[in-house]
Amino acid sequence: MAHAVELYDTTLRDGTQAENFNLSVEDKIRITVALDKLGIDYIEGGWPGSNPMSVEYFNKMQSIKLNHAKLAAFGSTRHLKNSPEDDPNLQALIAAKTPAITIFGKSWDIHVHEALRIELEDNLRIIRETLAYLRPRVDHLFYDAEHFFDGFKHNEEYALLTLESAIEGGAETLVLCDTNGGTLPHELSPIIHRVQHYFADKDIKVTLGIHAHNDSESAVANSLLAVADAKVNQVQGTINGFGERCGNANLTSIIPALVFKLGMECEVRKHIDRLYSTSRYVNELANLPHNRYQPYVGESAFAHKGGIHVSAVKHNPLTYEHIQPDRVGNIRRILISDQSGRSNILHKAKQWNLKLSPDDPVLPTIIAKLKELENLGYQYEGAEASFELLMRKALGLKRNYFEFESFRVMNHKYRMDKPPLTEATIRLFVGGREVHTAAMGDGPVNALDTAIRKALTRFYPCLEKMELADYKVRVLSGEKGTEARVRVLVESRDEQCTWGTVGVSVNIIEASWQALVDSINYKLLKDLDP
Known part of the structure; x- marks a missing residue:
């Protein structure tokens, strides 16, 4: 019978070390909630002692309830000169108030001498004392044995002693890290088996995990082999394999292999149909293109x-x-x-309570329109509100709350040492009544958003409770330079929920206008025609 496996996601910490992968605090919170819905067991939120953004994230997460996942804070063993009580990094970990803490320490004697510049015995002591100090102060305590496989190959005896020190300190799980990503699959299992035999001979029960990097294109294979052959209990990785240099073990490839190929028991099994949307959601929030050739979750898979x-x-x-x-x-x-996307559209129609059957003549029209828009650069993974409006329009269910006639946006750079003045003017009709108004803003999109609201709020007071939460722009065809088509993704929210809308154009203002109009239409649909 297959054993249970814990899935530990480190996208928000290790993943953000990838080149060009950046997330705001709000983005990190959104991804945390998405990973919880997916069924991830542990979510590593960051290193609270390393920067103010991580501190802000952990502070905000204290007021957010997760249904399944447990939040983990990450940090290092104490500094040799500090007692645990006086070590600022350890105190920051405790202040994060997470149910889990993950401590990393040195396994490779070269790193002890060259990076920490301390004696080997001192390293064993700070591992043991750091974990012993944290053990009564946290529910779950994990130890990441950094560079373990390289350390084992260079000095097996010492690498094993570092693990024993972690167990003595109270570590719940020992996570063996291939930090440089150079270990090949045929090397992995014998080393893990040696660790297991070492502790078995001492009659010490241990729980092991694997944390693989992808510098040899072996991270997924190593992670799966660690579970299938060496029976480790925890797998660490990131969504879409983001991470420093060549990345981390890709959970979007590991998870379906564990569930469908190896039959492993894990919470994600119940929600694995969310994998595709979660993968794309992370990319959208990071403002990075999707890898269409990615296994399982790529468009071409x-x-x-x-x-x-x-x-x-x-x-x-x-x-x-x-x-x-x-x-x-x-x-x-x-x-x-024309079969492409048919089942997906029918699934969405059911989700939104729209009457659409497989033989409905409108279905091919929706598919054709979807293909046309996707060819222009529209993507709806982070903009489902726009897609719902598209379907309602095709089905004749979209109400016209207002009708735009024209808009104009002006930037006036009146002094080189001052920001430009931006003004948006719009003309629209509501129920046959013309509205012509203008507004200033911090940039063209903000001015346009303010002008639209100024015109419509008198007719639809519910718009006062709506706000623009996020705004992202992606250039779709960079080889065309300033003539490139751009995609604008807008996330809006009110007191009840958040929703995403999209616009595409060679003109960034027009693309923004499309997304803003969809966002307002969706708010009105939600409130006036639920």
Whole structure:
């Protein structure tokens, strides 16, 4: 019988060390909530002793309830010159008030001498004393054995002693880290088995985990092998494999393999159909393009282009698909057929209580419109409110709350040492009544947003409770320079919920206007026609 596996996500800490991967505090909170819904067991939120942003994140998370996941704070062993009570990093970990703390320490004797510049015995002592100090102050205490596999190869005896010190200090799980990512799969299992035998010979019960980096393109393979062959109990990784240098073990590849290939028990099994949307959500919030060729969650993972493949898949998908795409929330795409996206659209219609059957003649119209818009650069993973409005329009269910006639945005740079003055003017109609108004703003998008609200709030007071929570711009065709098409993603919120809308144009103001108009329409739909 397959054993249970804990899934530990470190996207918000290790993942953010990736080049060009940046998240605001609010982004980190949104991702935390999404990972909790996915069923991740532990979410590493960051290193509270390293920067003010991490401190702010942990402070805000204290008022947010997670349904399943436990939040973990990350930090290092104490400084040799500090007692645990006086070590600022340890005190920051305790102040984060998380149910779990993960401490990393040195396993490689070279790092002890060259990085910490202390004696080997001193390193064993700070590992043991750090964990012993934290043990009564936290529910779950994990130890990340940094550079363990390299340290084991260089000095096996000492690497094992560092693990024993962690156990003596009270570590609940020993996580073996391939920090440089250079360990190959055939090396991994013998080393983990040696660790297990070492503690078995001492009659010490240990729980092991794996934390692999991808510098040899082996992180996923190493993680799966650690579970399947060496029976480790915890797997650490990041969504989409983000991480320093070449990245970390990719949980979007590991999770479905654990569930569908190895039959492992984990909470994510209950929610694994969220995997595709979670993967894309993280990319959208990080403002990074999706890797269409990514296994399981990429757009091309279940795409079939032509010839014998298409014919075979139509008769039996198993001929060219190793799992059913909807099991991870993805869809099959027959690139030369209008079947692409049909099941996904029907699923969304059901979710939004829209009457749409598989034989409805409107369905091909929606599919064709969706394809047309996707070719222009629209993406709806982070903008489902726009997609719902699109479907309602096709079904004749979209009410016109207002009608835009025109808008104008002006930037006036009157002094080089001062920010420009920005003014937006709009003209629209509500129930046949013309409204012509203007507003100033901090930039063109803010001015346009303010002018729209100024015009409509008198008719729809509920808009006063709506605010723009996030705004992101992505250049879709960088080779065209300033002529490139851009996609604008807007996230709005009110007292009840948040929703995303999208706009695409070669003009960033027009793209922003599209997203803003959709956002207001969705708010009015939600409040006036629930």
